[in-house]
Amino acid sequence: MTTTQKAAVLPIGQAILGGLVGSIVMAMWAMMVSLFSGMGFWTPVQLIAATWMGSQAMMHVTSGVILTGLMTHMMMGAMLGIVLAGAFAIFRIPTGPARLLWGMGYAIVVWIVNQYAVLPIIDPMMASHMPPWAFAIGHVMFGVVAAAFILNPSMANQGNTVLRKVAP
Secondary structure, three states: OOOOOEEEEEEHHHHHHHHHHHHHHHHHHHHHHHHHOOOOOOHHHHHHHHHHHOOHHHHOOOHHHHHHHHHHHHHHHHHHHHHHHHHHHHOOOOOOHHHHHHHHHHHHHHHHHHHHHHHHHHOHHHHHHOOHHHHHHHHHHHHHHHHHHHHOHHHOOOOOEEEEEEEO
């Protein structure tokens, strides 16, 4: 790499942490909406677990259902956090408020794809039971929180960079 080239760097630890914390915020939002709408606190977690367990996940709230739902949600959050950080690096989104807006936009795209393309195929129960407005708001919350963690400069020196793109 010459002095005229710059490297775009993906802070993997920040991305994973941002995705995990964003998915916790989103889950708590969904669980509160579900509770206050009369469906029950654990319903969103059960609906996620139904991806793997089918309608059995909706029968009873068990530790297996809760663990399956939460782990699936958290791992998706971590992966989506990595993708968001990768987009920041690839598109050279400057540090600052622009990244929060990108996080929101990214989350809206993820919501649209999930709500109308992915969930109807892999988890039709969730697609039909989770109110789209609540699901959209939860995704926006995820995007802002994930982007905020990726922005956090106090985490920048963790020595956990995995992607370097040499750019002219």
